[in-house]
Amino acid sequence: MDVAVIGGSVAGLQAALTLGRARRQVVVFDDGQARNRAASHVHNFLGAEDLTPDELLAVGRRQLATYDVAVRDARVEDVEVVEDGFVVGGERVRAVVLATGLSDELPDVPGVADGWGQTVVACPHCHGWEVRDQPLVQLGMRGAPERSVARALLLSRWSDDVTLCTDGDELTASQLDELKPAGVDVRTERVAEVRADVSVALTGGAVLAAQRVFVVVRQHQQSDLAERLGCQIADGAVVTDEGGRTTMPGIYAVGTAAGPALLAIGAAGHASTAAVAVHADLLELDLGSRR
Numbered sequence: 001m002d003v004a005v006i007g008g009s010v011a012g013l014q015a016a017l018t019l020g021r022a023r024r025q026v027v028v029f030d031d032g033q034a035r036n037r038a039a040s041h042v043h044n045f046l047g048a049e050d051l052t053p054d055e056l057l058a059v060g061r062r063q064l065a066t067y068d069v070a071v072r073d074a075r076v077e078d079v080e081v082v083e084d085g086f087v088v089g090g091e092r093v094r095a096v097v098l099a100t101g102l103s104d105e106l107p108d109v110p111g112v113a114d115g116w117g118q119t120v121v122a123c124p125h126c127h128g129w130e131v132r133d134q135p136l137v138q139l140g141m142r143g144a145p146e147r148s149v150a151r152a153l154l155l156s157r158w159s160d161d162v163t164l165c166t167d168g169d170e171l172t173a174s175q176l177d178e179l180k181p182a183g184v185d186v187r188t189e190r191v192a193e194v195r196a197d198v199s200v201a202l203t204g205g206a207v208l209a210a211q212r213v214f215v216v217v218r219q220h221q222q223s224d225l226a227e228r229l230g231c232q233i234a235d236g237a238v239v240t241d242e243g244g245r246t247t248m249p250g251i252y253a254v255g256t257a258a259g260p261a262l263l264a265i266g267a268a269g270h271a272s273t274a275a276v277a278v279h280a281d282l283l284e285l286d287l288g289s290r291r
């Protein structure tokens with residue numbers, strides 16, 4: 001077996017596709033936690049606008065069946081480093097591709113987790129178009145008002161009816177000056193609840209009706225494998241070169257594990273580029289051993 005891909009969401013499956021088409025033997029392990037799994041559609045992904053996240057991955061898996069790619073529904077707990085390679089899930093491989101993605105830490109506000117992916121979302125590029133020109137609430141990240149302001153300004157491109165709820169943070173005069181011309185209203189009360197009818201209840205009794213609530217999230221690596229394998233991690237991302245090579249030989253990181261800001265199609269594109277580098281590195285080893 002040439003390569004183990006750990007993570008079978010868009011980045012992992014795309015890496016497997018590129019490697020499979022390069023006639024590499026690949027095994028993909030995935031435990032079904034694609035980051036956008038709660039969303040009803042994959043938006044901003046050319047050719048997949050009408051698909052759910054599950055449907056997109058199912059199409060990907062079906063297309064991989066043409067190649068020498070096995071997909072296993074299993075979590076990888078450990079990667080063993082052995083001479084000239086690794087053992088992953090009982091398979092001896094020459095290279096490991098970490099496509100393990102991120103998880104989102106949601107604001108600790110009642111109702112946010114219940115609505116996540118549907119009435120509560122994070123990214124206007126992914127979910128802004130559907131609610132353009134409608135009343136929107138940007139729920140800020142308590143304790144990080146500069147991030148909250150930046151997100152509200154971003155969201156104001158999709159609607160001129162945006163309210164920023166800072167959840168208790170006071171804003172500076174210059175932050176208020178930035179928000180005013182963008183038409184963003186500001187509420188600084190603590191947020192009591194995000195309700196299923198998409199309204200936001202503030203402490204003190206006010207209730208804001210909205211079409212969608214956008215939140216600011218903290219992101220974390222979904223897996224600690226990169227860290228345990230000794231790969232360098234900076235600002236929450238696995239450090240790689242442009243070919244997805246981590247600081248540990250034979251280990252690559254692709255998609256949002258390495259580039260947290262990537263949208264789904266960007267994660268897939270990054271994985272494809274990295275998979276070309278994986279193939280080139282293996283080819284170099286193959287040719288070197290024949291010289």
Ligand SMILES: Cc1cc2nc3c(=O)[nH]c(=O)nc-3n(C[C@H](O)[C@H](O)[C@H](O)COP(=O)(O)OP(=O)(O)OC[C@H]3O[C@@H](n4cnc5c(N)ncnc54)[C@H](O)[C@@H]3O)c2cc1C
Binds near residue numbers: 101122
């Ligand atoms: C609610 C929501 C909606 C979104 N909507 C959109 C959208 O409409 N359009 C868009 O472009 N982007 C959207 N995004 C962003 C999108 O989800 C990411 O860009 C994309 O999922 C990144 O893909 P990835 O393959 O890098 O990682 P992920 O999707 O996070 O996948 C990582 C995979 O690795 C697996 N995994 C992790 N560790 C292990 C392990 N140890 N063993 C086995 N498997 C493991 C997980 O189960 C998971 O399947 C959305 C995000 C969220 C949170």
